Amino acid sequence: MSNDLLQLAMTAEQFKGLYNYWIVIFLMMTGFFIVISRKNMIKTVIGLNIFQTSVFLLYITMGKVNNGTAPILRPEDAHHDDHSHDHADEADHASQIFLDQIADHTPAQNVSAGSEPAIALEALAETGTNDVIYSNPLPSVLMLTAIVVGIATTALALALIVRIREDYGTIEEDEILILDRES
Amino acid sequence: MIEHHLPILLIAIPLMAAPCCVLIHSRRLTQLLALLVCWLCFGISVWLMTKVMHEGAVTYNLGGWEAPYGIVYVVDYLSAFVMLFVSALAAIVLTYSPTSVQAEIPESKQYLFYATYLLCLTGLLGICITGDLFNVFVFLEISSLSTYALISLGRTRRAPLAAFQYLIMGTIGATFILIGIGLLYQMTGTLNMADMAEQLEAVRAVDGETWAGSRTMLVAFAFMTVGLSIKMAVFPLHSWLPNAYTYAPSVVTCFIAATATKVSVYVFIRVVYEIFTPTFAFNILPLDSALMAFSLIGIFVASLAAIYQTNIKRLLAYSSIAQIGYMLLGISMANTAGLTAGIVHMFNHALIKGGLFMVVGCLILRLGSAKLEDLRGAGKTMPWTSFAWVLGGLGLIGVPLTAGFVSKWLLLTAAIDSQHWWVATLMLLSSLLALVYVWRVVETLYFAEPSERAAAAKEAPPLMLVTTYLVVGASIVFGIWTEFSAGVAFETAQHLLGVTQ
Amino acid sequence: MTPEMMIQLGMGLPLLAMALVGLMGSRPNIREACTLVTSSILFYVTCNLATLVFSGQRPEWNLGEMIPGFEIAFRVEPLGMLFALVASGLWILTTIYAIGYMRGHHEKHQTRFFACFAIAIFAAMAAAFSANLFTLFVAYEAMTISTYPLVTHHGDLKARNGGRVYLGILLSTSVAFFMLAIAWTWSVCGTLDFREGGILGLAHAEGKISDTQLGVLLGLFAFGIGKAALMPFHRWLPAAMVAPTPVSALLHAVAVVKVGVFTVLKVSVYIFGIDLMSQTGISDWLCYVAGATILLASLVAMTKDNLKARLAYSTVSQLAYITLGAALATDVSVIGGGMHIAMHAVGKITLFFCAGAIYVAAHKTDISDMRGLGRAMPLTFGAFFIASLSIIGVPPGGGAWSKWLLALGTVESGKLALMAALMISSLLNIAYLMPIPIRGFMTPPGEKPKSFKEAPMMCVVPLCITAIGSVALFFVAEQIYEWLLPITWEG
Secondary structure (H helix, E strand, O other), X not given: OOHHHHHHOOOHHHHHHOXXXXXXXXXXXXXXXXHHXXXXXXXXXXXXXXXHHHHHHHHHHHHOOOOOEOOOOOHHHOOOOXXXXXXXXXXXXXXXXXXXXXXXXXXXXXHHOOOOHHHHHHHHHHHOOOOOOEOOOXXXXXXXXXXXXXXXXXXXXXXXXXXXXXHHXXXXXXXXXHHHHHO | OOHHHHHHXXXXXXXXXXXXXXXXXXXXXXHHHHHHHHHHHHHHHHHHHHHHHHHOOEEEEHHHOOOOOOOEEEEOHHHHHHXXXXXXXXXXXXXXXXHHHHHHOOHHHHHHHHHHHHHHHHHHHHHHHEOEHHHHHHHHHHHHHHHHHHHOOOOOOHHHHHHHHHHHHHHHHHHHHHHHHHHHHHHHOOOEHHHHHHXXXXXXXXXXXXXXXXXXXXXXXXXXXXXXXXXXXXXXXXXXXXXXXXXXXXXXXXXXXXHHHHHHHHHHHHHHHHHHHHHHHHHHOOHHHHHHHHHHHXXXXXXXXXXXXXXXXXXXXXXXXXXXXXXXXXHHOOOHHXXXXXXXXXXXXXXXXXXXXXXXXXXXXXXXXXXHHHHOOHHHHOHHHHHHHHHHHHHHHOOOOOHHHHHHHHHHHHHHHOXXXXXXXXXXXXXXXHHHHHHHHHHHHHHOOOOHHHHHOOOOOHHHHHHHHHHHHHHHHHHHOOHHHHHHHHHHHHHHHHOOO | OOHHHHHHHHHHHHHHHHHHHHHOOOOHHHHHHHHHHHHHHHHHHHHHHHHHHHOOOOOEEEEEXXXXXXXEEEEOOHHHHHHHHHHHHHXXXXXXXXXXXXXXXXXXXXXXXXXXXXXHHHHHHHHHHEOEHHHHHHHHHHHHHHHHXXXXXXXXXXXXXXXXXXXXXXXXXXHHHHHHHHHHHHHHHOOOEOOOOOOHHHHHHOOOOOHHHHHHHHHHHHHHOHHHOOOOOOOHHHHHHHOOHHHHHHHXXXXXXXXXXXXXXXXXXXXXXXXXXXXXXXXXXXXXXXXHHHHHHHHHHHHOOEHHHHHHHHHHHHHHHHXXXXXXXOXXXXXXXXXXXXXXXXXXXXXXXXXXXXXXXXXXXXHHHOOOHHHHOHHHHHHHHHHHHHHHOOOOOOHHHXXXXXXXXXXXXXXXXXXXXXXHHHHHHHHHHOHHHHHHHOOOOOOOOOOOOOOOHHHHHHHHHHHHHHHHHHHHHHHHHHHHOHHHHOO
């Protein structure tokens, strides 16, 4: 057996460790399949939504750090001698620390971690100045935007479907094609 | 002070103006506001272009957050160039629009038209200006969503259907891009394009040859390429385009045909050349051969399809698919000459196709139809409009002294210089197909007995003619004076390739 | 006037004429006066320029880069000068003739007609003066486009079909072959300038291009320059005969077709270089293609009863003479080819003028209907007879000299088969041209004699002048020979 194949093979442990990715892939394929195979427009939109949701999951998965908590800096975690800073300053500082963590998180380490870069993040977080492990909030934030985009898309799609139904009296693409060909 | 903030104003002004349009509600006022905003955007783009030409790239940190943490807006040669012609065409098309809009869009919906138009412009400009990859996705969706809405404003019942089909395809494309962005983020931990490129470069420096083996990179690249190909309407992912262009209101077709696909090409250039680097895309992966093959097949298939169309809007839509092929052909050569040709063709084709669709708008206004049979003999009653078609058509064919020739010549010399003999030959042969479909319309306009509609028609209104001739004239001016277009494209190409050397 | 200014005027005046014609569209008399005045000034300017050029100067004018790396530049050398002289001189006569013809015929769209005419002359001048292949190509294509409205002037179905073939063949060949050839040349030589002795010679010596590749390149040029009407890409020329006769006269005896063969000559002399072609023998095949075209076109011409169609095929055949001159690649043959541009232009334009005059006066297009017409139109048929002599190549027609030089060329290069082809072709020329004046003068009118008269003065005068011109050229041939001599031994 060649080396490549050995590399490709994965243990049950690894398989289980990547369970969230399997879910993502499953959802993605399901959604995609519905979009291309269903001729009912509503079902197409549902498929599209599932498809998009899988991407949301993908992002959130990559942001999650094992044993990490929400990235909120509590006062007792910040080892500052000077407590005279007001709250806003502290928050500012905290975010700076967090950003530094991300910046330190060099790509070399990242790639050595293979397809599970979150592990690298975790290692970093542990050796960092703080003892608390945070999850990466950025992907979740990005997904907020993506969800909004998704909702807008769905709303627009539904609005279009309403108009199509008004004009054609059906939302089955096959029937519409026949109607168009006749006219 | 305000000068410093111009990059953000370019996006903020149309973005803010769009809801204002909805609030104002009055047709005349929204029209004025939109017009003002578009020309303002054009002014800012011109200013940014000159600044870039004199002082080099302009960066703007949003909210004062520095890259790579904050979102930056970067105006370099490429983005300034694309923004320039996008905003120019947006402004000219909007100036051209009132009569056509009045004829094709119900009065109660016109304020929405103007609002969506501005949103679409925002999205397109945003894609160009931002230096943040996720931002690209967001702006891409802003422009796409407004495009879907604009298309659905068409008069026939097929318009919402075309919009829906485009929406499905477009959203799949956008989601693919989003997946790609996510995977890239996973690899690099950054969303800033320049930073991302640096990080990947560093990885390559460490890992050397094995770098290409990174499966995440490959998957990200695949998703991005396919997603963008849908947005660019690359054959065989072009199926949304003909219907969308055909059934949209004429003004909308003018605008999106001239700008939307080009902006996607812009993103493609950015992603391939700046983030993944040509070495990865062309040397390690065979994107160049794949792209070349698909472009050439696309050019031939779409041009042949265009020949058999009986609706000139559809004819031009297929021609657009073919022309995208020429742009990608240049881009896929991965050398300065080819890239220059590709970028110049983005600009030239925007002018030519914009102009031609504007001609079609005039014809539809007067004849009420875009069918070839109704166009018969319109050359007699609408001489100016018809002549504009001839001029624009010559550009599409690539006759000397038109902009189309400049792109064709650059592409030809680039192909021959890099020993792509087959590409050169096939490209030239394919441009003859353009001759056939353009001339079919010319003959219909001039040599046929006038149809009933054509005989009753009168010349298009002066404002529409003037603006049409402005664009068509520009396509001729930039066919003779190429110092600006080819010069900027050359600078850009050198910059894009220089980064990776 | 500086030489540079003359070049500018040479191209500026036709454009000015176009603008004036456009502006004065509603006043025909002033409009025609504008064309006449500008064409006269143009001829004067080109004559002045000619004295400079033939005395050894090479005026230049650089307009600047159109596409980065590709300049629009002009440099006048003897071959181009001769062509410019012929085109500008015949423009005046054709204008006079066109006024008579168009008015006599009550044609529509005369403004468009005269404007497009001026653009075509502009393109011809630009091509004649061009300093590099790129400029020449731009002018070449500009001419194709600007003559399309002239060819399709009548705007009916016949015109459409003719225009389709015209544009289709000319644009296809130029885009598919010519443009490719230019780009190839550029990539091999790094320049497109016309240089004495050719630019490909050096590249060939350096091994950048092999003999076979040179042959292919020559083929691309020869067939790409569709205006040279080498078979099998000659169909556009007969198709273009749907145009009004003045158009056929100037454009399809002088400007358009001559731009084609002029380009062939330019390419062989200044791009390939005569030495390179004769040493490597890459043009041998082209000689035989040209020879075949000469014979075949003559044979086809014999079968045509329509006078203009017969003249068109005769043109195809005569153009191949010039291509042959270039392909033989000897000093005399190239000069002979160059000279034939002038000789054939003057002769053929006379024949077309006559065809138009007959049409205007008697509404006859078929040769079989022209019996006895010569008695009613002695001037026209007399001119036709004289011009035929020139085309056939019998003294005192100017064509005698150029054919003589071409024949010398075939002997010099040892291709006796082509010599025979030239001789046979001359016989065929007699066979298809002479019956027309003979029928006109000798045979009695077939139908009952009508009172035919000569065509209007405006038509007859120009054709008499050109007929005299074709004889006059016989006597100044030596002068032309000397003018053209520099193109072979410079560099």
